[in-house]
Amino acid sequence: MSTLLDLNSVSLQFGGIIALNRVSLSVEEGSITAIIGPNGAGKTTLFNCITGFYRAQDGQILLSTKHKPLDLVQLLGGKFRLFDAPWSNIKKVFYGFFGGTHLVARAGIARTFQNIRLFSEMTVVENLLVAQHRHLNRNVLAGFLNLPGYRKAEAKALECAFFWLDIIGLSDLANQPAAALSYGNQRRLEIARAMCTEPRLICLDEPAAGLNPNETDQLSLLVKRLRDEFKVTVLVIEHDMSLVMSISDHIVVLNYGEVIAKGSPKEVQANPKVLAAYLGSDED
Ligand SMILES: Nc1ncnc2c1ncn2[C@@H]1O[C@H](COP(=O)(O)OP(=O)(O)OP(=O)(O)O)[C@@H](O)[C@H]1O
Ligand SMILES: [Mg+2]
Numbered sequence: 001m002s003t004l005l006d007l008n009s010v011s012l013q014f015g016g017i018i019a020l021n022r023v024s025l026s027v028e029e030g031s032i033t034a035i036i037g038p039n040g041a042g043k044t045t046l047f048n049c050i051t052g053f054y055r056a057q058d059g060q061i062l063l064s065t066k067h068k069p070l071d072l073v074q075l076l077g078g079k080f081r082l083f084d085a086p087w088s089n090i091k092k093v094f095y096g097f098f099g100g101t102h103l104v105a106r107a108g109i110a111r112t113f114q115n116i117r118l119f120s121e122m123t124v125v126e127n128l129l130v131a132q133h134r135h136l137n138r139n140v141l142a143g144f145l146n147l148p149g150y151r152k153a154e155a156k157a158l159e160c161a162f163f164w165l166d167i168i169g170l171s172d173l174a175n176q177p178a179a180a181l182s183y184g185n186q187r188r189l190e191i192a193r194a195m196c197t198e199p200r201l202i203c204l205d206e207p208a209a210g211l212n213p214n215e216t217d218q219l220s221l222l223v224k225r226l227r228d229e230f231k232v233t234v235l236v237i238e239h240d241m242s243l244v245m246s247i248s249d250h251i252v253v254l255n256y257g258e259v260i261a262k263g264s265p266k267e268v269q270a271n272p273k274v275l276a277a278y279l280g281s282d283e284d
Contacts (some may be wrong), residue, residue, distance in 0.1 A: 004029040010059035037254035052104030110194035111203040120179035128161035164192035184215035
């Protein structure tokens with residue numbers, strides 16, 4: 001196996017709070033890697049750095065590509081980064097105002113959120129179509145004239161949406177508003193939405209939160225399917241330890257913004273530092 005994502009000494013501070021302190025870890029291509037740790041350990045902040053919601057203040061986040069690894073921290077650049085505009089001779093355009101998530105998405109990383117973020121008034125299938133905006137033909141004239149290229153892109157997006165609805169078992173609810181779905185179904189729809197962007201890496205932030213045991217079992221099967229059948233690398237934050245232990249190939253433990261342990265589920269389970277972090281006592 002090769003490394004897909006490599007974090008070297010990533011740090012981020014909010015005022016006086018050190019949310020991430022020199023975090024280094026790697027994620028093997030085709031693996032399920034879990035990030036665990038007590039509340040406030042920095043797990044979501046780490047996802048925010050990897051997915052371009054935040055720019056790490058220090059360190060490297062390297063995504064392997066066919067050529068030279070891509071440093072996502074560099075990619076996000078400064079607040080008002082300049083980039084080449086392919087559609088014109090004007091090479092320098094400001095993008096900083098919009099943030100950097102689209103750049104990271106283009107690099108092949110998708111995510112779900114700790115607090116579900118669906119478009120609740122849109123239908124289930126519309127949520128999956130919106131996710132594919134990058135692949136759609138946005139030329140207004142092409143849309144107005146209903147040109148073949150436009151229709152083809154639209155048909156492809158619909159096909160992809162229904163493919164994923166079938167996988168998550170929500171085809172029958174395609175035209176329901178997302179808000180009408182049960183909590184468990186909303187969580188699965190978020191995963192489907194992320195998968196519609198055809199990512200290489202999917203980051204799931206507490207996908208089992210609020211699920212009943214039956215929904216958690218379904219989720220476990222779905223996550224394993226993403227790895228085994230769809231060859232996607234999975235990075236998952238989760239508090240449900242039985243789920244973590246059953247699906248993960250590798251676990252990284254964060255506490256107060258620092259990596260305190262890494263290893264296989266068995267190794268991590270037996271690590272006294274991990275037990276101490278969870279029990280809130282010192283190592284002894
Ligand atoms: N935007 C922000 N502004 C200020 N402080 C923040 C911000 N985001 C996170 N923090 C702080 O950074 C620390 C890490 O928070 P984070 O949300 O990453 O933890 P977490 O491990 O995801 O916790 P949980 O398991 O509760 O979701 C916390 O002390 C939190 O209060
Ligand atoms: Mg969190």
